[in-house]
Amino acid sequence: MNDLxxxxxxxxxxxxxxxxxxxxxxxxxxxxxxxxxxxxxxxxLGYTMSWWPRNTNFFSTTERLAIAGVPIQNNHQQRITGEDYLAYLRSVVEQFDLMINTYEPVTTLIRTADGFELETAPLAGPRHYRAARVVLAIGDMEWPNRLDIPGEDLPHVSHYFRDPHEYFRRRLLIVGGKNSAAESALRCWRAGAEVTISYRRPQLDSERIKHWLLPDLQAQIEAGVIGFLPATTLLEITPTHALLAPVGGGAPFAHPTDFVLLNTGFHGDQSLLRMAGVELRGENRVPVFDPATMETNVPSLYLAGTVAAGVQQRYTLFIENCHEHAGKITQAITGRWPARLGSVASRNYELAFEQIQAN
Ligand SMILES: Cc1cc2nc3c(=O)[nH]c(=O)nc-3n(C[C@H](O)[C@H](O)[C@H](O)COP(=O)(O)OP(=O)(O)OC[C@H]3O[C@@H](n4cnc5c(N)ncnc54)[C@H](O)[C@@H]3O)c2cc1C
Incomplete structure (x- = not known):
C-alpha cells in the first residue's frame, strides 16, 4: 500500500x-x-473472479486471458478455472511488484480545473487524493440484479452460486434461464440436489447457454430429473416456499423449496461515471468515449475493460477484447504503445507488435 x-x-x-x-x-x-x-x-484484486462458483472454467482460452505478455501455463493445456486465474493475477502483480491499494473503494470522483479529486473509504476512514488523469477499470458486475420481492434477503436465498455441495440432498429452486442458471442447475443436480428451474420465458435462452450445456440440460429436463417451470415469475420467498405466478395470468402457486438461487445477472456500479459527468447513452447506459483513446466526454477520464460496455444485456466486451484498452490509454498518456500487452499467442499481441513497429 502507498504510505499516506x-x-x-x-x-x-x-x-x-x-x-x-x-x-x-x-x-x-x-x-x-x-x-x-x-x-x-x-x-x-480480481474480485469479480473471486465470487465465481468454485471450479468454474473460463470459456476463453488461456492465451486470450494472459495479460502484460506473461503466458499462462498449466499442466493440462485446457481452459483454466477462476481460481487458477486469480493465482496467475497474483503472480503477475508479484512479478512486476505492482502497488495496489486493495480494500480501498473510491467513493467520490470530482473533475476539477486541473484534474480530479478522489475520496476513498478504507476501513480506517476516508482518504483524499489528486490525479491529473483517472482510468475507470471497474468492470460491469459489481452488484446482482435484484428482483425486489419479499423474502429476497432471507438466509436461504442467494444471488451468488458458490458451491454445489451446499445443496446436496436439498430442494433447490433456480430462477433464470440463461447460462448461469443452466450451469448451476446441472452442477447442483450432479452434486445430488433436487433442482427445479423457474424462468419467465416459455423456453430456455438457447442463444445465451454454452452449446455443450444446452443439450445436456434439455435431456435432464426431458428425463424429469431436473424440474422446469417455464413462463413463471417469482412473487415472494418464504422460509419454506417460493410463490410463483404463471406469466400472462393464472393463479399463483406455492413451490416448496429449501434454497433459492437467483441467477438473474449482475450490473456495474456507474455512480463514479455519473459523479464525474460522463454521459451515459441508451437502454444499456453506455458511456460516451473516443474508441481511439478510450477517453470519455470528460477530458482526462478514461475507461478500461468491460466498464466501457455499460450495462451489458448481451456481452460484447470480455477480457480478450479489452487488452487493447490498456494499449490505447498508455499511448494516449505517454505517446507510445506499450511493449507488453496481451499474450505472445494472442491477436492483441500481434496488434501491439504491429503498432510497436509502426512507432
Ligand atoms: C461465471 C462467469 C464466467 C465468466 N467467464 C468469462 C470468460 O470466460 N472470459 C471472459 O473474458 N470473461 C468472463 N467472465 C466475465 C469476466 O469476469 C469479465 O470479463 C472480467 O472480470 C472483466 O475484467 P475487468 O478488468 O474489466 O473488470 P473486473 O474484473 O470486473 O474488475 C473490476 C474491479 O474494479 C473494482 N471496483 C469496482 N468499483 C470500484 C470502486 N468504486 N473503487 C475501487 N475499486 C472498484 C472491483 O472490486 C473489481 O476488482 C465471466 C464472468 C462470470 C461471472
Whole structure:
C-alpha cells in the first residue's frame, strides 16, 4: 500500500480505479512507461473472479486471458478455472511488484480545473487524493440484479452460486434461464440436489447457454430429473416456499423449496461515471468515449475493460477484447504503445507488435 500521512492529499499523474485483469494490465503498461500512478480496488484484486462458483472454467482460452505478455501455463493445456486465474493475477502483480491499494473503494470522483479529486473509504476512514488523469477499470458486475420481492434477503436465498455441495440432498429452486442458471442447475443436480428451474420465458435462452450445456440440460429436463417451470415469475420467498405466478395470468402457486438461487445477472456500479459527468447513452447506459483513446466526454477520464460496455444485456466486451484498452490509454498518456500487452499467442499481441513497429 502507498504510505499516506493524515491530512496529506498526494498527487499522481494517473489514478487507476479497479484491479481486475484489465486494470492490472494497464498498471504494468504505466509502470513500464515510468508513469507515476496510484491503483485502488474496493476489494482484493480480481474480485469479480473471486465470487465465481468454485471450479468454474473460463470459456476463453488461456492465451486470450494472459495479460502484460506473461503466458499462462498449466499442466493440462485446457481452459483454466477462476481460481487458477486469480493465482496467475497474483503472480503477475508479484512479478512486476505492482502497488495496489486493495480494500480501498473510491467513493467520490470530482473533475476539477486541473484534474480530479478522489475520496476513498478504507476501513480506517476516508482518504483524499489528486490525479491529473483517472482510468475507470471497474468492470460491469459489481452488484446482482435484484428482483425486489419479499423474502429476497432471507438466509436461504442467494444471488451468488458458490458451491454445489451446499445443496446436496436439498430442494433447490433456480430462477433464470440463461447460462448461469443452466450451469448451476446441472452442477447442483450432479452434486445430488433436487433442482427445479423457474424462468419467465416459455423456453430456455438457447442463444445465451454454452452449446455443450444446452443439450445436456434439455435431456435432464426431458428425463424429469431436473424440474422446469417455464413462463413463471417469482412473487415472494418464504422460509419454506417460493410463490410463483404463471406469466400472462393464472393463479399463483406455492413451490416448496429449501434454497433459492437467483441467477438473474449482475450490473456495474456507474455512480463514479455519473459523479464525474460522463454521459451515459441508451437502454444499456453506455458511456460516451473516443474508441481511439478510450477517453470519455470528460477530458482526462478514461475507461478500461468491460466498464466501457455499460450495462451489458448481451456481452460484447470480455477480457480478450479489452487488452487493447490498456494499449490505447498508455499511448494516449505517454505517446507510445506499450511493449507488453496481451499474450505472445494472442491477436492483441500481434496488434501491439504491429503498432510497436509502426512507432
Ligand atoms: C461465471 C462467469 C464466467 C465468466 N467467464 C468469462 C470468460 O470466460 N472470459 C471472459 O473474458 N470473461 C468472463 N467472465 C466475465 C469476466 O469476469 C469479465 O470479463 C472480467 O472480470 C472483466 O475484467 P475487468 O478488468 O474489466 O473488470 P473486473 O474484473 O470486473 O474488475 C473490476 C474491479 O474494479 C473494482 N471496483 C469496482 N468499483 C470500484 C470502486 N468504486 N473503487 C475501487 N475499486 C472498484 C472491483 O472490486 C473489481 O476488482 C465471466 C464472468 C462470470 C461471472
Amino acid at each position: 500521512q493524515v491530512g496529506e492529499r498526494p498527487s499522481y499523474d494517473v489514478a487507476i480505479i479497479g484491479a481486475g485483469p484489465i486494470g492490472i494490465e494497464l498498471a504494468v503498461c504505466l509502470q513500464q512507461a515510468g508513469v507515476r500512478y496510484i491503483h485502488f480496488d474496493a476489494h482484493q
